[in-house]
Amino acid sequence: MPSPSRPSDRVLHNRQVRIEVHRAALDALTLGMAQGLFHLGNAIIEEASAAAPRDPEKAEARGVPMMADTGSVQVWALGKRTFGTWAKRPKGGKVLPDQAVLFVGFDSPLAHLVELGTVKMAARPFLMPALASAIANAGPYIKAGMSRYAASAPTRTAKGIEIKARIAAARAAKDGAG
Amino acid sequence: MSLVDPTGRLLIEIRDDAGMAALVSGRVRGGEPAVGDALGPGHYQRFVVLVRLARTRLPRAPIQEVRYAARCYGTTYQDAAALAGAVSDAVHARGHRITPAGLSIFGSFDDGGGGGLLDPDTSQPYEVVFITLGALTETLP
Numbered sequence: 001m002p003s004p005s006r007p008s009d010r011v012l013h014n015r016q017v018r019i020e021v022h023r024a025a026l027d028a029l030t031l032g033m034a035q036g037l038f039h040l041g042n043a044i045i046e047e048a049s050a051a052a053p054r055d056p057e058k059a060e061a062r063g064v065p066m067m068a069d070t071g072s073v074q075v076w077a078l079g080k081r082t083f084g085t086w087a088k089r090p091k092g093g094k095v096l097p098d099q100a101v102l103f104v105g106f107d108s109p110l111a112h113l114v115e116l117g118t119v120k121m122a123a124r125p126f127l128m129p130a131l132a133s134a135i136a137n138a139g140p141y142i143k144a145g146m147s148r149y150a151a152s153a154p155t156r157t158a159k160g161i162e163i164k165a166r167i168a169a170a171r172a173a174k175d176g177a178g
Numbered sequence: 179m180s181l182v183d184p185t186g187r188l189l190i191e192i193r194d195d196a197g198m199a200a201l202v203s204g205r206v207r208g209g210e211p212a213v214g215d216a217l218g219p220g221h222y223q224r225f226v227v228l229v230r231l232a233r234t235r236l237p238r239a240p241i242q243e244v245r246y247a248a249r250c251y252g253t254t255y256q257d258a259a260a261l262a263g264a265v266s267d268a269v270h271a272r273g274h275r276i277t278p279a280g281l282s283i284f285g286s287f288d289d290g291g292g293g294g295l296l297d298p299d300t301s302q303p304y305e306v307v308f309i310t311l312g313a314l315t316e317t318l319p
Contacts, residue, residue, distance in 0.1 A: 092292070113298060116229060116247050116306060119216035120299045122209060123229040128245055132232035 027078055028149065030100050034077035036145020037102040038084070040138055041073035044104050048130035052106070053114060067108040068126075074103040104131070181235070184244060184313045187281055188269065189228050192248070195268035201261055202226060215251075222253040222302050224261055231308075240316050245289070246309040255294040255303045262291055262305035269309050280317035286310070 007015075052068035059066040074084030079097035081089070086103070095101045105111070106127065117123030185208060192198055193206040205215055205225035215225040227249045234243045248265045252258030270288040277283075289308040296303055 112295075115231070116249060117210065117227070118299055119211050119227075119251075119297050119302070123231070123247070125229070125231045128231035132234045132243075132245065136234055 028153070029146065030077050030098070031082065032146035032149030033142055034075045034082045034100040034145070035149050036142035037100055038073060038075045038082075039145055040134060040141035041075065041084075041102050041104045043141065044127075044130050044134045045071035045073055047134065048104075048106075048127045051126040051130060053124055053126070064108075067106060067110050067114065070107040070111070072105060072107050076101045076103075181242070181315050182281055182313070182317055183230075184242075184281060184283055184311055185228065185230050185246070187277055187283065188246065188286065188309070188311060191272075191286075192226065192228065192265055192268045195264070197264045198226075198268050201264050211251075216297070216300050216302065218300055219302075222251070222300075224253065224257065225251050226261065226265060227251070235315060240314055241284075242313055242315045244311045244313065246311065248307045248309060249304050250307060251297070251302050251304040253303075258294055258303045258305045262307045265307045265309075266291075269311075276318060280319065282314040282318055284312040284314075286312075 049068050049071050054066055054068050056066060072084065072086045074086040074089070075082050076089065076095040077100040079095065084103070086107070089095065090103045090105060093101070093103055104127070111127075113121070115123065115125050115127055189206055189208050193202075193204055198206065202224045205212070205223070207215065207225065207227050209227070209229060211225055211227055215223070217223060229247045229249065231245045231247055233245070236242070248262075250258055250261040250265055252261045266288040269286045272286050274285065275283050287310050289310045291305060291307045294303050294305055
């Protein structure tokens, strides 16, 4: 078998080029996307709530909130919950640390029965149609979220510096007292 | 041209699948179960109810993506899971086909499912299989 020929100078040069990944910039993009996803999720819930069946009398008799009013949004980014009101990640929801993931749902034991139907009740889908129509128009939400995140960068930096200064002052005061 | 609904075709494909026919004897329904499908405890039988959840239509091409939920009722949780697997096998990764009526389906896929559930009325175990299907919005001549 003939020995491989020497790689060209260009190939050798390319092998020596060091690629630096600006991790913070990539994280900022992910967080901006998360902000856009949060607004998208709110739009989905708003549309789904409007389409969901409402029975205030039954809800009042049972002493529970109406199913249509239990919609929640949760966004995970960089492995942490960044936006949303749900305390826990939805059951079965998987989140990878380098992704932004949006969960939308209705926190009611009846929601899946209304959406998918039962043997005695026809399905009345309200979440999936809202999701399908919103996904088609998701682009502007993501774009706006990223723009907002980028625009708020100076404020976040200033706030970070302020927090660091307060921590340093508190530590100094503690050391002084000790 | 009116928007065609591929639900009937999908239902026939699931019903006529060899694996499904052996399990449910044709009890694959659209929208709601037929009379006599849903029985009480001790008399459970397998059946499938196919429900259309949402449809997305592309703005500039005659293509639609339709999302379905197939509720697969079994005699036990394990039976429901086996039935859900059979439904998945019947539809998943099936490529382009054109029906004699001119309906063109590009592909259908199992888009996930949940764990075992209990029907609130009969307590019969069931599993849900979500199915996505891409099709033309018009029939071919």
